[in-house]
Each structure stands twice: as C-alpha cells, then as structure tokens.
Amino acid sequence: MFGNAFAQDAPKHDWSLADMASQRGRIFLVTGGTSGIGYESAKALAAAGAQVVIAARSSERGQEAIASIRQETPNARVQFEALDLANLASIRALGERLNATLPRLDGLINNAGIMEPPERDTSADGFEMQFAVNYLGHFALTAELLPLLQKATSPRVVTLSSIAAARGALHFSDLQFEQDYDAGSAYAQSKLACLMFALELQRRSDAAGWGIQSIASHPGLSRTNLQANHGFVRRSLRVLFQPAAQGALPTLYAATAPEARGGAYYGPTGMMEARGPLGLAEVPQSAMDAEAAARLWKVSEELSGKRFPTRLAD
Incomplete structure (x- = not known):
C-alpha cells in the first residue's frame, strides 16, 4: 500500500534542536508562524540565528508571536508580514513586497493550514477553504517567491502534509467539494x-534547473490549534498527542539539516506515525502518481493564475 518514492538515508532518530547547525545569515519565511508547528519552527530558526519572516493573517497575533520569541532570544531577527492564503491578491501583494525588499530567500516553510471546518466555506476567490489555504495558496506563494529562492545558494521549500x-x-x-461536502475528505485531499506538490516541485526543479530542494514533512498528531473544530472526544484525546515543539x-530537519534530501518526506516514526522519533515518513501510493501530480499542477496554475517557469524537458 505504501512506499517511498525516493530512496533516502533515514535521519538519526534522536535528532533534536541541539543538532541543528547555526542558521546565521539565512532567511526563512514561515506561513502560519503565529501558533503551533509554525510558531515552534519560527522560534527555533530565530534562536539558531536566522532571519525569520512570519507570514499570517493576524497582525496582533503576529506581534504577540514576535514578542514571545524575543523573550527567549532577545536579539532575534524576526518580522511579521500580512498574508491571507485564502486570497490570491494577498499572496501576490506579499510576493511583490518581499521580492522588492529581501535579498534572497533561503527557506520557505509552507506550514499554515485549517482542518475540517464543519460547514463548507469558500475563499475570496471561490475555492473550498481547505483546498485554498492548505494547498492552492501555498502553490501560488511558492511561485511568487521562486525568484527570491533562486537567489539563494541552497534554497529549500518545505511543505507540510499530514498522516x-x-x-x-x-x-x-x-x-x-461543491456537490457533496465532507470536511474530513476535503482535508485529506488538501x-x-x-x-504531491512537494514531490512534483522536486521533479520540476530537477528538470528545469531551479536548484531548489523541495521536501515534505508532517508533524504526526501534535497539540495545535487545528483541533479547535473537532468534537469533545477528539479534543479530550489531545492529551495523547505530542507537544507542538x-x-x-521533521519540518526543522527538512529545512536545515545538511543531510536532508530533496524529494524526501519526514515525520514521526512511532505507531501509525502519530508521534515519536524523527524518521522517513511513508509516502502513500496515491502520492506517487506522477501523472496525477502533473494534472494537479496544471489545474493549480489555471486556478491560481500563477505559472512556474517552463520545464527544460518541454
């Protein structure tokens, strides 16, 4: 049922923040960096000396996150940029601002997400909200920031998936999901x-010579705000989840470890990959369908109105 599309050496299971090399001189952008996995990623990167851009919707929560990070790392180089992934105009505006102000981008962490809203909602552009925020917005953002990524020596794009x-x-x-909305199915699709985007981005980077390492990660079951929409049973079971840190x-390893490889998928290695030590995550067979990935890419360019450079193979 499962397999790994790319043969990789597994990271050491006890990899921790103590193993993360200095990130001084590197610039990262983390979407959804005001809470949960995104906040923990931004905090760790800032503590390691990186310049970190937190991109999220709420300026108030952004400033709170920055203040919290600076409590632990007083000299942290961290800034907030407004971004609504459910609005393509907001994504374009952020791309314009950053392309005009940053010298390069060493790492893009496509982290932000929403999970299983009980009622179907749509983005500013008319897309199902989970598809828009979790996937399509990050597809468009990566395209917007590709010029900045290409200015870096060894740029990485880390995209968060899920079990x-x-x-x-x-x-x-x-x-x-206009015909028959199911929150869980829509989330799983996103x-x-x-x-699939992370794997296809690596294939296209290799073909077109973009020089980008595209890596996927997932946090297992971690205590974050994503469980806010869940019922009493799931909320009560949060005590069984691992801490967001x-x-x-897996995301921090993918973004910083010299031995992390493009096309890999990292996550916890405990039972059902819900929690536990870091390792290679299993890639579902459906995610390895290159034909479907190419089709999704084409549809995504059409929906977002944002196209990546043509592949050399074309």
Whole structure:
C-alpha cells in the first residue's frame, strides 16, 4: 500500500534542536508562524540565528508571536508580514513586497493550514477553504517567491502534509467539494495535494534547473490549534498527542539539516506515525502518481493564475 518514492538515508532518530547547525545569515519565511508547528519552527530558526519572516493573517497575533520569541532570544531577527492564503491578491501583494525588499530567500516553510471546518466555506476567490489555504495558496506563494529562492545558494521549500494524506484522494471532477461536502475528505485531499506538490516541485526543479530542494514533512498528531473544530472526544484525546515543539522537528530537519534530501518526506516514526522519533515518513501510493501530480499542477496554475517557469524537458 505504501512506499517511498525516493530512496533516502533515514535521519538519526534522536535528532533534536541541539543538532541543528547555526542558521546565521539565512532567511526563512514561515506561513502560519503565529501558533503551533509554525510558531515552534519560527522560534527555533530565530534562536539558531536566522532571519525569520512570519507570514499570517493576524497582525496582533503576529506581534504577540514576535514578542514571545524575543523573550527567549532577545536579539532575534524576526518580522511579521500580512498574508491571507485564502486570497490570491494577498499572496501576490506579499510576493511583490518581499521580492522588492529581501535579498534572497533561503527557506520557505509552507506550514499554515485549517482542518475540517464543519460547514463548507469558500475563499475570496471561490475555492473550498481547505483546498485554498492548505494547498492552492501555498502553490501560488511558492511561485511568487521562486525568484527570491533562486537567489539563494541552497534554497529549500518545505511543505507540510499530514498522516491524513494516506486516506486522501484527488477529486478532479469536484476539487472544491461543491456537490457533496465532507470536511474530513476535503482535508485529506488538501494534504495529499500538499505532498504531491512537494514531490512534483522536486521533479520540476530537477528538470528545469531551479536548484531548489523541495521536501515534505508532517508533524504526526501534535497539540495545535487545528483541533479547535473537532468534537469533545477528539479534543479530550489531545492529551495523547505530542507537544507542538516535538511535532516541528521533521519540518526543522527538512529545512536545515545538511543531510536532508530533496524529494524526501519526514515525520514521526512511532505507531501509525502519530508521534515519536524523527524518521522517513511513508509516502502513500496515491502520492506517487506522477501523472496525477502533473494534472494537479496544471489545474493549480489555471486556478491560481500563477505559472512556474517552463520545464527544460518541454
């Protein structure tokens, strides 16, 4: 049922923040960096000396996150930029601002997400909200920031998926779940799309010579605000989840470890990959469908109105 599309050496299971090299001189952008996995990632990167851009919707929460990070790392180089991933105009505006002000971007962490809103909602552009925020917004943002990434020496794009991707399917006949909305299925589709995007981005970078390492990660079951929409049973079971700081390790490894490889997928290695030490995550067979990934890429360019450079193979 499962396999790994790319042969990789597994990271050491006890990898921790103590193993993370200095990130001084590197610039990262973390979407959704005001809470959960994104906040823990931004905090760790700033503590390691990186310049960190937190991109999120709420300026108030952004300033709170920055103040909290600076309490632990007084000299942290961290800034907030407004970004609404459910609004393509907001994504374009951020791309314009950063392309005009940053010298380069060493790492893009596509982290922000929403999970299983009980009622179907749509983005400013008319897309199902989970598809828009979790996947399509990050697809468009990566395209917007590609020029900055290409200015870096060894740029990386880390895209967060989920163990839910294993039960996901791409509903090409109804990607926006207009006909029969199911919150769980829509979430799983969005996270499968994220994983397929990460793998396809690596394939296209190799083909076109973009020089980008595209890596996927997932946090297992971690205590974050994503559980806010869940019922009493799931909320009560949060005590069984691992802390967000532990859940952020696969992402931080993917973003910083010299031995991390493009096309890899990192996550916890405990039972069902819900928690536990860092390792290679299992790639669902559906995520390895290169034909479906190419189709999703084409549809995503059409929906977002944002196109990546043509592949050399074309």
